[in-house]
Amino acid sequence: MQELGAAGHKLTGKRRAIVEILLAEERHWTAKEILVKLRARFPAVSFDTVYRNLSLLKQMGLVHEMVLGDGGSRYKLCYSQDHHHHLVCLGCGQTLEIPVCPMQQISGMGLSCKFKITGHRFEVYGYCEGCSSP
Amino acid sequence: MQELGAAGHKLTGKRRAIVEILLAEERHWTAKEILVKLRARFPAVSFDTVYRNLSLLKQMGLVHEMVLGDGGSRYKLCYSQDHHHHLVCLGCGQTLEIPVCPMQQISGMGLSCKFKITGHRFEVYGYCEGCSSP
DNA sequence: AAACTAAATAAGAATATTTCTGATTTAGCG
DNA sequence: CGCTAAATCAGAAATATTCTTATTTAGTTT
Numbered sequence: 069m070q071e072l073g074a075a076g077h078k079l080t081g082k083r084r085a086i087v088e089i090l091l092a093e094e095r096h097w098t099a100k101e102i103l104v105k106l107r108a109r110f111p112a113v114s115f116d117t118v119y120r121n122l123s124l125l126k127q128m129g130l131v132h133e134m135v136l137g138d139g140g141s142r143y144k145l146c147y148s149q150d151h152h153h154h155l156v157c158l159g160c161g162q163t164l165e166i167p168v169c170p171m172q173q174i175s176g177m178g179l180s181c182k183f184k185i186t187g188h189r190f191e192v193y194g195y196c197e198g199c200s201s202p
Numbered sequence: 203m204q205e206l207g208a209a210g211h212k213l214t215g216k217r218r219a220i221v222e223i224l225l226a227e228e229r230h231w232t233a234k235e236i237l238v239k240l241r242a243r244f245p246a247v248s249f250d251t252v253y254r255n256l257s258l259l260k261q262m263g264l265v266h267e268m269v270l271g272d273g274g275s276r277y278k279l280c281y282s283q284d285h286h287h288h289l290v291c292l293g294c295g296q297t298l299e300i301p302v303c304p305m306q307q308i309s310g311m312g313l314s315c316k317f318k319i320t321g322h323r324f325e326v327y328g329y330c331e332g333c334s335s336p
Numbered sequence: 337a338a339a340c341t342a343a344a345t346a347a348g349a350a351t352a353t354t355t356c357t358g359a360t361t362t363a364g365c366g
Numbered sequence: 367c368g369c370t371a372a373a374t375c376a377g378a379a380a381t382a383t384t385c386t387t388a389t390t391t392a393g394t395t396t
Contacts, residue, residue, distance in 0.1 A: 141210040170304035183328040
C-alpha cells in the first residue's frame with residue numbers, strides 16, 4: 069500500500085478498496101468481479117475507475133494481467149517479483165504458480181538470430197477441485 | 203480445399219477465396235487483414251463472413267487462432283497437425299513454429315492432482331528482421 | 337485551517353472486436 | 367430445373383475496454 073504513496077500517487081478510498089479486494093483473495097479477478105465487490109462499498113463507482121487503477125498497478129508491477137482466450141482479462145496482485153507463470157481455474161480464477169518458464173528451454177534454440185524477442189506468454193487452464201468442468 | 207466438401211460444407215467463392223488468401227502467405231492474419239484482401243475480389247463481403255469461415259476452419263482444425271494480449275486475434279492455416287507453438291512477429295504476423303511444448307516439462311510436476319487441466323497457451327512475441335521494434 | 341494543485345473520479349460517449357438476427361441467396365444434389 | 371440446407375448480407379447487438387470533459391479530492395503549502 070505504501071508503494072503507491074512513494075511513487076507520487078494518491079491513496080484514495082477507492083484505490084485503497086481495490087487493493088484490499090485483491091489482497092483479500094489471492095486469485096485472478098475479472099474487472100467485473102472487482103467492480104461488483106467495490107460497489108458494495110461505493111455504489112456509484114465506475115468501470116473506468118477499476119480499469120484505471122488496474123492499469124496503474126500493472127504498470128507499477130504490482131498486478132499481473134492474464135489475457136484469456138475469450139476476450140477478457142483477469143488480474144491478480146503479485147508481490148512475488150520473480151518471474152513465473154500460472155495455472156488458472158477457469159471457473160473461479162484460483163491460481164497456482166508454475167515456477168518453470170519455457171523460455172529457458174527456448175533460449176538455446178537460436179531463435180533470437182531471426183527475431184528480436186520482446187515477450188512471451190505461458191498459461192495453463194483448467195478447473196480446480198471445487199469447479200467441475202462445464 | 204477438398205476437406206471442406208468432404209465434411210458436407212459448400213465451397214463458395216468467398217470461402218475458397220479466404221482459403222486462397224491464407225494459402226498465399228504463411229503467416230498469422232488478423233480478421234481485418236483478411237477482410238481487406240477479400241474485398242479486392244468481393245467488394246461487398248461482410249466481416250461476418252470472414253469470422254464465420256475462420257470459425258469453421260478452426261473447428262475443423264485447419265486454422266490456428268492466436269489470441270493476442272491487445273484483445274485481437276490472428277489466424278493462420280495450419281496443415282502440420284502435430285502440436286506446436288509459435289513465435290510471432292507483432293509487426294507483420296510472420297511466424298516461426300516452435301517444436302517444443304512446455305507441457306512436457308509440466309506433466310511431471312503433479313499439478314493434475316489439484317487441477318483438471320483442459321488447455322494451455324504458449325506464445326513468443328517479437329519483431330522479425332524486416333519489422334523493427336516500435 | 338483555508339487555499340492550492342496535480343491526481344483521481346464520474347458519466348457517458350466512443351472504439352474495437354466479435355457474435356447474433358432475420359431475410360435473402362446459392363451450392364450441390366436429385 | 368427445382369429443392370434444401372448451407373452460406374451470405376445488412377445491420378443490430380454484445381462485450382470489453384478506453385477516451386473526453388467537467389468535477390472532486392488527497393496531499394501539500396501558506
